Amino acid sequence: MSSRVTPDTGSLTQKVEILMAIEVRIPTILRTYTDGERAVTASGATVAEVIDDLEANHSGIRDRLVENGEVRRFVNIYVNDEDIRFIGGLEAKLGDGDTIVILPAVAGGGR
Amino acid sequence: MLTIDQATHDAIVAHARRDHPDEACGVVAGPVGSDRPARFIPMLNAAMSPTFYEFDSADLLRLYREMDDRDEEPVVIYHSHTATEAYPSRTDVDLASEPGAHYVLVSTRDGAHESGPIDFRSYRIVDGEVTEEEVNVVASYT
Numbered sequence: 001m002s003s004r005v006t007p008d009t010g011s012l013t014q015k016v017e018i019l020m021a022i023e024v025r026i027p028t029i030l031r032t033y034t035d036g037e038r039a040v041t042a043s044g045a046t047v048a049e050v051i052d053d054l055e056a057n058h059s060g061i062r063d064r065l066v067e068n069g070e071v072r073r074f075v076n077i078y079v080n081d082e083d084i085r086f087i088g089g090l091e092a093k094l095g096d097g098d099t100i101v102i103l104p105a106v107a108g109g110g111r
Numbered sequence: 112m113l114t115i116d117q118a119t120h121d122a123i124v125a126h127a128r129r130d131h132p133d134e135a136c137g138v139v140a141g142p143v144g145s146d147r148p149a150r151f152i153p154m155l156n157a158a159m160s161p162t163f164y165e166f167d168s169a170d171l172l173r174l175y176r177e178m179d180d181r182d183e184e185p186v187v188i189y190h191s192h193t194a195t196e197a198y199p200s201r202t203d204v205d206l207a208s209e210p211g212a213h214y215v216l217v218s219t220r221d222g223a224h225e226s227g228p229i230d231f232r233s234y235r236i237v238d239g240e241v242t243e244e245e246v247n248v249v250a251s252y253t
Contacts, residue, residue, distance in 0.1 A: 027208070028208075028211065029208045029209070029210065076168045076171060078172055081172060083169065085168075101172060103172065103175055104206075104208035105165055105166065105171070105206065105208075106136070106138075106154075106165070106166040106171060106208070106209075107158075107164060107165035107202075107206050108164060108199070108202050108203035108206050109134055109162050109164050109192075109200065109202050110134065110161075110162050110163075110192040110194060110195045111163065111195075111200065111202065
């Protein structure tokens with residue numbers, strides 16, 4: 001866990017924002033953005049914040065995950081084994097030590 | 112080239128026939144780096160559709176976790192087309208996300224779901240580009 005001191009306005013509790021360490025498992029197809037790493041650490045209190053943090057370090061990855069403010073239809077994101085579509089989508093809350101798994105859908109078809 | 116044993120080949124065909132007219136789908140996992148399709152894993156087509164397939168999201172997570180635990184990867188990803196040829200559709204190409212996998216397509220059209228020869232073809236799909244490859248069916252891996 002790391003901490004960051006934010007600018008000087010507001011109360012003490014607002015000044016020190018605790019950044020949660022979240023492990024994010026990266027699927028093969030997106031490892032081009034993470035120098036081949038299978039897992040990276042990011043921080044954020046929601047999935048959306050973690051994706052913003054990922055984007056800051058791995059430019060371009062957000063577009064592969066998010067479209068028009070929603071998780072892409074054929075991308076699955078899980079927080080501690082729960083598909084985020086069932087727990088609030090990109091606004092799903094995270095706690096320190098949570099694990100995110102990203103998996104592209106396995107899908108297709110004749111038409 | 113895809114080298115696959117007869118029993119696994121036959122299991123894929125049987126699954127495609129059984130689920131016709133809906134599309135059937137699944138994976139054959141193998142040790143990482145081996146290029147050997149060793150463990151046949153039929154999957155539920157959550158779309159239950161004659162024109163579309165999709166692994167259920169919870170099944171997908173379980174599958175990848177299990178493969179990770181066993182140091183496996185999806186060597187083959189297969190599905191059937193039930194009214195069209197065994198060639199990747201636009202959708203198949205757009206959604207292909209395992210550049211290291213052999214994408215196997217089986218067609219059960221024109222009565223092939225009941226009897227007779229069945230089209231069984233394999234492709235690499237990388238960055239939107241489809242390359243067909245030879246399928247070598249062997250009695251067993253030696």
